[in-house]
Amino acid sequence: MTEERKDKKRKPLGLSVEQTPSRPTEKESVKQTFVQGKTKRVAVEVRRGSRGSSDRRSGGGFEKFTDEEQLRRIRAVQQALQEKEEAELLKIAREKADQERKALEALQEEQAKKEASQEIVDTLSVKKETKNVVKEDQGVPLVKEVSLEENSKKVPVEEKKRKFSNERVSDRDDANKPKRTKPGTEESARTVPKRAKQKYEKILGSPVILEDDLVNTLEDDVSFKKSMLRKGKSGKLKKEKKNILVISRSVELTGPISVQDLSEKIAVKSQKVVQLLESLGKSVTAYSILDVETSELIITEMGHKSQRVGLEDLEARWWGVKSKTYEDRPPVVTIMGHVDHGKTSLLDALRETSVASGEKGGITQHIGAYQTRLKSGKQVTFIDTPGHEAFIRMRERGSAVTDIIVLVVAADDGVKAQTIEAIRHAKTSNVPIIVAINKIDKTTAKPDVVRSELLNHGVVVEKMGGEVLDVEVSALTKKNLDALIETILLQAEMMELTCSPDTKARGTIIESHMRKGHGHVATVLIQNGTLRKGDIFVAGLLSGKVRMMFDAEGHVVQKATPGQPVEVLGFSRSPLSGDRFMSLDQESQAREFVEWKKSQALSDDSSEVTSNLPENSSDLAQYFKSQNVKTLFLVINADVQGSLEGLAYELEKIHHGEVALQVISSEVGPVSESDVMLAKTSNAIILMFNTYVLPDARKLIDQEKVILLNHQIVYRAIEEVKTLLEKLLAPEIQEHFLGKAEIIKVFHVKKSSSIAGCLVKEGALRRGEYVKIFRDKTLLFEGEIKSLRHVKNDMKEVKFGYECGMILEGFDAFEVGDRIECYEKKSIAREL
Numbered sequence: 001m002t003e004e005r006k007d008k009k010r011k012p013l014g015l016s017v018e019q020t021p022s023r024p025t026e027k028e029s030v031k032q033t034f035v036q037g038k039t040k041r042v043a044v045e046v047r048r049g050s051r052g053s054s055d056r057r058s059g060g061g062f063e064k065f066t067d068e069e070q071l072r073r074i075r076a077v078q079q080a081l082q083e084k085e086e087a088e089l090l091k092i093a094r095e096k097a098d099q100e101r102k103a104l105e106a107l108q109e110e111q112a113k114k115e116a117s118q119e120i121v122d123t124l125s126v127k128k129e130t131k132n133v134v135k136e137d138q139g140v141p142l143v144k145e146v147s148l149e150e151n152s153k154k155v156p157v158e159e160k161k162r163k164f165s166n167e168r169v170s171d172r173d174d175a176n177k178p179k180r181t182k183p184g185t186e187e188s189a190r191t192v193p194k195r196a197k198q199k200y201e202k203i204l205g206s207p208v209i210l211e212d213d214l215v216n217t218l219e220d221d222v223s224f225k226k227s228m229l230r231k232g233k234s235g236k237l238k239k240e241k242k243n244i245l246v247i248s249r250s251v252e253l254t255g256p257i258s259v260q261d262l263s264e265k266i267a268v269k270s271q272k273v274v275q276l277l278e279s280l281g282k283s284v285t286a287y288s289i290l291d292v293e294t295s296e297l298i299i300t301e302m303g304h305k306s307q308r309v310g311l312e313d314l315e316a317r318w319w320g321v322k323s324k325t326y327e328d329r330p331p332v333v334t335i336m337g338h339v340d341h342g343k344t345s346l347l348d349a350l351r352e353t354s355v356a357s358g359e360k361g362g363i364t365q366h367i368g369a370y371q372t373r374l375k376s377g378k379q380v381t382f383i384d385t386p387g388h389e390a391f392i393r394m395r396e397r398g399s400a401v402t403d404i405i406v407l408v409v410a411a412d413d414g415v416k417a418q419t420i421e422a423i424r425h426a427k428t429s430n431v432p433i434i435v436a437i438n439k440i441d442k443t444t445a446k447p448d449v450v451r452s453e454l455l456n457h458g459v460v461v462e463k464m465g466g467e468v469l470d471v472e473v474s475a476l477t478k479k480n481l482d483a484l485i486e487t488i489l490l491q492a493e494m495m496e497l498t499c500s501p502d503t504k505a506r507g508t509i510i511e512s513h514m515r516k517g518h519g520h521v522a523t524v525l526i527q528n529g530t531l532r533k534g535d536i537f538v539a540g541l542l543s544g545k546v547r548m549m550f551d552a553e554g555h556v557v558q559k560a561t562p563g564q565p566v567e568v569l570g571f572s573r574s575p576l577s578g579d580r581f582m583s584l585d586q587e588s589q590a591r592e593f594v595e596w597k598k599s600q601a602l603s604d605d606s607s608e609v610t611s612n613l614p615e616n617s618s619d620l621a622q623y624f625k626s627q628n629v630k631t632l633f634l635v636i637n638a639d640v641q642g643s644l645e646g647l648a649y650e651l652e653k654i655h656h657g658e659v660a661l662q663v664i665s666s667e668v669g670p671v672s673e674s675d676v677m678l679a680k681t682s683n684a685i686i687l688m689f690n691t692y693v694l695p696d697a698r699k700l701i702d703q704e705k706v707i708l709l710n711h712q713i714v715y716r717a718i719e720e721v722k723t724l725l726e727k728l729l730a731p732e733i734q735e736h737f738l739g740k741a742e743i744i745k746v747f748h749v750k751k752s753s754s755i756a757g758c759l760v761k762e763g764a765l766r767r768g769e770y771v772k773i774f775r776d777k778t779l780l781f782e783g784e785i786k787s788l789r790h791v792k793n794d795m796k797e798v799k800f801g802y803e804c805g806m807i808l809e810g811f812d813a814f815e816v817g818d819r820i821e822c823y824e825k826k827s828i829a830r831e832l
């Protein structure tokens with residue numbers, strides 16, 4: 001025990017009532033500073049010094065202690081107070097810690113509850129989704145979606161079991177749950193819960209990669225918001241905002257793009273992009289076109305990633321859309337054979353025996369293709385255009401529509417020229433043949449002769465020991481038609497034809513035409529995926545939206561599946577047979593694609609072009625005007641008969657009430673002098689297809705100024721012919737209202753026409769523009785303003801509220817009160 005303690009024991013502290021001054025003075029207090037940083041004034045009795053005057057030691061008997069004792073006492077008092085203070089603070093700290101612990105526990109409990117309810121939603125959505133295989137639609141920009149806390153929030157297994165007794169949650173499930181990994185690494189993307197990935201893929205309708213550390217761009221993400229709102233989860237969106245750090249998109253750029261389209265790609269309002277560009281010093285509107293570099297800058301600024309892609313790659317990727325779901329699809333069959341061997345008869349007979357048309361009782365329509373359905377439910381699709389042109393046309397356009405060729409050979413006539421041609425087409429296209437030996441009902445039928453003749457041309461049928469399937473049929477008596485269909489199905493089975501109905505539609509234009517009341521109608525054979533009403537599509541150089549669909553029985557359908565031919569409404573012009581048809585996700589993609597296709601078509605043609613069309617379109621219009629043409633005459637020279645047929649087929653479809661198209665010559669071979677002279681004398685244009693001009697003919701073309709078009713691709717030739725025909729159409733005149741005035745005084749000037757003194761009551765009157773004069777409700781005159789004056793000045797325009805003098809070309813019988821309307825006339829080029 002210290003000396004101080006002993007003293008304390010010996011003597012009570014001298015702070016008894018009688019010893020303590022009633023109120024300590026300033027000088028008698030001590031400032032204490034505690035460890036916690038608090039200060040406090042403590043009242044003490046101070047002996048100022050042993051040698052000080054005795055009057056200061058008055059009261060309380062404190063003076064009876066020595067200086068040393070007094071100092072010890074003061075220290076003891078200070079220590080006692082400090083200890084008391086520290087004990088109080090410790091107590092407060094303990095209470096506070098206790099409260100915090102309780103609050104934390106309550107919070108954790110609440111979090112667990114939230115997590116549990118979220119699990120239910122997730123589990124349910126996963127259940128639904130197990131039926132749908134994850135799409136890999138390449139049409140949509142890849143979306144990267146990022147979850148921050150989803151990984152870290154875990155509900156204990158026991159708790160899950162308790163809460164969702166109907167949902168089995170195993171330890172293994174939890175063990176499989178991802179650990180937090182370094183953000184942005186591949187591992188982190190892989191290990192985020194599959195369940196969350198599926199959930200967001202469902203919401204966004206596109207593949208997502210989940211990571212765990214990106215900046216929250218959810219507020220700007222229109223598509224996400226929309227999808228949440230659509231699902232009635234707008235309230236939840238706010239809650240999730242804290243937890244989900246969304247969305248870094250991988251945006252594919254194929255070239256210059258409009259602000260509007262770019263905004264669509266990154267799912268923000270175009271105003272946002274406009275604002276950003278303005279902040280960077282660029283003044284744009286939603287319709288401005290941005291170059292690739294600027295677009296990349298915007299994409300990065302918005303927290304996304306950009307990727308430059310060639311549209312060629314994109315087209316190939318879009319066309320070859322993949323899916324994990326495969327189903328059998330009906331085979332597509334084209335019927336070929338020699339003239340009069342019974343192709344049309346066989347197609348009609350097959351169609352009549354079709355169970356489908358019989359069952360539905362629909363009125364069959366020739367839409368270029370149809371399907372037969374057997375009792376087994378299996379189907380076969382027939383291209384409804386017999387002959388070889390359809391096949392050649394498709395092949396020329398790079399479309400492989402046909403799976404099987406049914407080669408019709410008349411049993412009484414045997415193998416002929418077009419039979420051999422069909423065999424050649426089948427071989428070069430690698431399409432299997434089924435031989436239909438027709439007219440077997442005839443007494444003169446010699447099917448075995450047909451078989452041996454076919455052998456000479458490399459077609460070895462089963463009976464001759466080969467693998468080619470053959471059936472003896474009669475289109476007339478309908479004998480063995482079922483056997484023919486069964487054989488087709490057998491062949492199809494061997495070929496294992498599959499499709500993915502859950503992807504976007506891919507198909508080919510079989511034919512197209514203009515129909516009154518419906519506009520441009522095209523038959524599309526769906527080859528993969530499903531086409532739905534409202535889908536956005538591209539076909540050749542066109543884009544559009546499916547307005548309506550009809551099947552081959554003329555019924556309105558809402559969707560079309562692989563193998564099904566449907567008539568589609570929604571084209572702005574008629575597409576060409578053989579054009580690839582693809583449905584896409586976004587209108588911007590479709591627009592971009594078509595622009596690229598057009599530019600590609602132009603650049604391809606220009607490399608070989610020897611066309612000598614006047615460059616300026618008004619020169620061309622002038623040319624036609626000078627020739628006074630309302631019919632476009634064509635002299636066609638092509639490389640082969642097939643090309644001529646292909647061109648003729650497409651040209652036949654062009655109709656217009658005001659202008660006509662007439663082919664005056666159609667020949668296989670190079671352009672000769674006689675072709676040029678024929679074109680010259682009949683005011684025709686030469687359409688040269690995949691051939692050349694003989695040297696003398698070339699000189700004559702220059703000399704006689706004959707127009708020659710050179711093409712290698714049918715649809716481009718057709719497009720150019722259409723453009724030329726459009727030039728023959730008189731332009732459409734549109735009137736744009738400029739203003740109106742009233743005549744308030746008429747001035748009769750000697751030796752000159754009258755002047756109308758007008759007051760402009762709306763808009764403006766403009767010199768040189770077109771006016772209409774009305775008296776009461778009668779139109780008196782239409783003509784041009786020759787002169788316009790205000791006071792004594794010649795004016796180009798006199799605006800609202802001003803008076804002016806006006807002279808018209810060809811009219812001066814003005815009266816006070818006549819009304820004048822002024823218009824600007826614009827001539828608009830028309831389309832076919």
Ligand SMILES: Nc1nc2c(ncn2[C@@H]2O[C@H](COP(=O)(O)OP(=O)(O)OP(=O)(O)O)[C@@H](O)[C@H]2O)c(=O)[nH]1
Nearest residue numbers: 338339340341342343344345438439440474475476
């Ligand atoms: N006896 C008999 N005659 C048939 C049969 N199939 C077709 N014909 C007849 O053969 C002729 C030609 O038939 P189409 O079906 O027009 O032949 P196609 O091959 O389509 O002829 P093109 O269109 O000119 O190429 C017609 O008079 C038919 O009636 C058949 O199985 N038996």
